[in-house]
Amino acid sequence: MADGMSDFRYPIGEYQSEMELTADRQRQLLSELSDISKAVRSAASDLSPEQLDTAYRPGGWTIRQVVHHLADNNMHWYFRTKLALTEDTPSITSYDEKRWSCLHDARVGPIEPSLMLLDALHARWLVLFESFGPDEWRRQFLHPERGVLTVKATLPRLVWHGQHHTAHITELRKRKGWL
Numbered sequence: 001m002a003d004g005m006s007d008f009r010y011p012i013g014e015y016q017s018e019m020e021l022t023a024d025r026q027r028q029l030l031s032e033l034s035d036i037s038k039a040v041r042s043a044a045s046d047l048s049p050e051q052l053d054t055a056y057r058p059g060g061w062t063i064r065q066v067v068h069h070l071a072d073n074n075m076h077w078y079f080r081t082k083l084a085l086t087e088d089t090p091s092i093t094s095y096d097e098k099r100w101s102c103l104h105d106a107r108v109g110p111i112e113p114s115l116m117l118l119d120a121l122h123a124r125w126l127v128l129f130e131s132f133g134p135d136e137w138r139r140q141f142l143h144p145e146r147g148v149l150t151v152k153a154t155l156p157r158l159v160w161h162g163q164h165h166t167a168h169i170t171e172l173r174k175r176k177g178w179l
Contacts, residue, residue, distance in 0.1 A: 008057035011167035018156040026137075029155050034126050036162035037118040040070060043169040044111055051178060052111065056168040061101055063172065066165050068106040069097060071114035071121070077158055078125050084139040084151050091142045129155075 018025070044052070044067055052064040061069065076095060083090045100106060137152035173179060 008060070008168075008171070010164070011171045012160070012164055015157060015160045015164075021152060021155070026152070026155065029159050030126060030129055032159045033129075033155070033162070034122060036070075036159070036166065037115070037122045039166045040067060040118060040162070040169070041115050043166050043173070044115070047173075047178065051176075054172065054176070056172045060168070062107075063169050064109070064111055065101045065106050066168055067111040068109065068114045069101055070162060070165050071117045072100055072106075073097065073161065074118060074121055074125075074158070077154065078121055080141055081125070081128065081151055081154075084141040085136060087141075089140045089142055089148065092144070094144045 021029070044063060047063065053062045055062050056066065072095075080092045083092060132151075137150065139151050140148050141151075143149050
């Protein structure tokens, strides 16, 4: 496996599962989650349409598609969180992120609506997460590919995912000298 620096797919490394979250680690992850929308906005700021339409790696998504993907993906996980809180181990659906990224809005749409959506979504999500006691964190849902997951177990992956895609943008900017 290539390290994050030589593999443009994984600029911060591949996701490493965290088996048990301490209370301190959970607070750290919530803090990191609160920073993601600002980091994405900062990473994608002041780019020309041509730069937004540059792929972060050969065969990869453009910066525009990455920003729209983050909004799409986090909306899915927000709804999944709500379903886990309001239903008993609901079966959730997956979505074909590659096909979503090829839709017209993801290919050519302005990124500001997705950035605004991330800002608002993360603000609401954090209010919800911060209200949780142990029972809410243990709520479960059935993911079609990953099996039964708890809300708590998804938090590290959510944070990694946001940082992972933000790094796609920032690393491309560094390589291209778009600082």
